[in-house]
Amino acid sequence: MSILHIINKSPYERNSLDTCLRLAQDGSGILLIEDGIYAARKNASAAEKLQSALEKHKIYALEPDLKARGIDAEHTIEGISLVDYDGFVTLATEYEKLQSWL
Amino acid sequence: MATKKFLYVNRKPPHGSIYALESLEVVLIGAAFEQDVSLAFVDDGVYQLLRKQDTSEIGSKNFSPTFRALGDYDVSKIYVERESLELRGLTKDDLMELTYEDEDDDWAEKDAIRIVDSEELGAIFEQQDVLLNF
Numbered sequence: 001m002s003i004l005h006i007i008n009k010s011p012y013e014r015n016s017l018d019t020c021l022r023l024a025q026d027g028s029g030i031l032l033i034e035d036g037i038y039a040a041r042k043n044a045s046a047a048e049k050l051q052s053a054l055e056k057h058k059i060y061a062l063e064p065d066l067k068a069r070g071i072d073a074e075h076t077i078e079g080i081s082l083v084d085y086d087g088f089v090t091l092a093t094e095y096e097k098l099q100s101w102l
Numbered sequence: 103m104a105t106k107k108f109l110y111v112n113r114k115p116p117h118g119s120i121y122a123l124e125s126l127e128v129v130l131i132g133a134a135f136e137q138d139v140s141l142a143f144v145d146d147g148v149y150q151l152l153r154k155q156d157t158s159e160i161g162s163k164n165f166s167p168t169f170r171a172l173g174d175y176d177v178s179k180i181y182v183e184r185e186s187l188e189l190r191g192l193t194k195d196d197l198m199e200l201t202y203e204d205e206d207d208d209w210a211e212k213d214a215i216r217i218v219d220s221e222e223l224g225a226i227f228e229q230q231d232v233l234l235n236f
Contacts, residue, residue: 008118009118010115010118010146012145012146012189012190013114013115013145013146034117034118035115035117035118035146038115038146038149038190041190041191042191043191044189044190044191044192045189045190045191047191063159064159064160065117065160067155067156067157067158067159068117068155068156068157068159068160068162068164069115069116069117069149069152069155070149070152070153070154070155070156070166071152072154085159
């Protein structure tokens with residue numbers, strides 16, 4: 001597989017998610033961690049761009065970071081896969097390269 | 103000592119940086135000096151007040167229950183900007199319940215959180231003596 005893009009900043013505070021979505025090629029993966037997980041919340045203004053990104057990308061979110069921030073699985077956009085730390089490591093091995101957007 | 107009106111402006115989410123925790127610590131210090139303390143939550147700062155935060159798997163302190171202590175320090179004005187909540191798909195029901203006891207009303211337990219729109223919050227900024235940003 002190609003690149004796994006990692007986003008750790010809130011979409012409301014930084015433009016790293018926007019830039020990632022602009023540059024990421026079809027089929028690349030996107031993993032939301034730390035404050036990046038706020039993009040995974042349903043019914044929010046960033047939800048629409050995540051929703052359309054799901055058509056081109058597999059999108060993952062790190063569940064311990066969701067729990068820390070009080071966002072339940074039921075509040076996350078359908079189609080986003082929740083992963084634990086082991087899943088994070090597995091993803092890192094499955095994709096050829098990692099791109100951490102800081 | 104003269105009492106001043108302090109407003110702490112919180113615009114950062116809770117666990118990605120140290121700002122939110124440091125703000126809360128400074129708020130508690132200011133309140134212990136019996137100043138007139140208010141808090142404002144704007145932009146990603148509103149995420150600090152979400153219910154059910156569980157940091158057990160990220161190895162950092164969950165300070166969110168400490169907000170409940172603010173009432174005991176007579177902090178009774180916690181302003182949350184409506185526009186910031188709406189942009190994030192949040193409502194007041196997503197926030198923790200924070201209360202204080204009103205000494206002017208037979209110590210009745212009251213809601214400390216006040217949802218205000220931008221215009222109201224801007225006016226509240228103008229009424230302060232000191233603005234502290236986190």
